[in-house]
Amino acid sequence: MANSVPLVWTDSLLTGVAEIDLQHRVLVDILSEAQVMLSGDSGTAQFERMTRDLLAYAIYHFAAEERLMQQSGYFIAAPGDYENHLARHRYFSERVVALRDEVRLGKKGVESELLPFLEAWLIHHIQSVDKELGQFVGARALAPDG
Numbered sequence: 774m775a776n777s778v779p780l781v782w783t784d785s786l787l788t789g790v791a792e793i794d795l796q797h798r799v800l801v802d803i804l805s806e807a808q809v810m811l812s813g814d815s816g817t818a819q820f821e822r823m824t825r826d827l828l829a830y831a832i833y834h835f836a837a838e839e840r841l842m843q844q845s846g847y848f849i850a851a852p853g854d855y856e857n858h859l860a861r862h863r864y865f866s867e868r869v870v871a872l873r874d875e876v877r878l879g880k881k882g883v884e885s886e887l888l889p890f891l892e893a894w895l896i897h898h899i900q901s902v903d904k905e906l907g908q909f910v911g912a913r914a915l916a917p918d919g
């Protein structure tokens with residue numbers, strides 16, 4: 774864990790939707806703080822708190838994105854992508870809960886699995902499906918009847 778590369782915000786993560794970009798920055802910050810916290814001599818209580826805070830914010834953020842998909846008409850224009858996007862959000866939450874349960878059950882080494890998963894998931898998710906959504910919303914805003 775001590776050797777992991779710090780997660781930092783870069784503009785390559787911008788989707789073009791201000792509300793979503795702001796929330797993504799918060800998620801990156803939460804993961805950066807978690808990286809510092811979990812690289813030290815952290816206990817199960819800290820791990821619990823971190824995953825709880827992360828999940829709470831992630832669920833709030835996913836709801837905001839899903840509302841945007843509804844309000845922008847994305848769910849009608851691209852139903853397959855919409856369903857896929859929702860499934861990815863569910864997967865993230867389920868995975869974090871599963872890892873937390875493993876820690877509660879006393880499984881060792883879960884902490885070192887968690888951050889690489891979270892970081893890889895977040896970066897890939899933003900750069901793929903969130904950017905697609907951002908492009909859709911941006912194009913819609915530019916359309917004469919948008």
Ligand SMILES: [Fe+2]
Pocket residue numbers: 838858862898902903
């Ligand atoms: Fe998303």
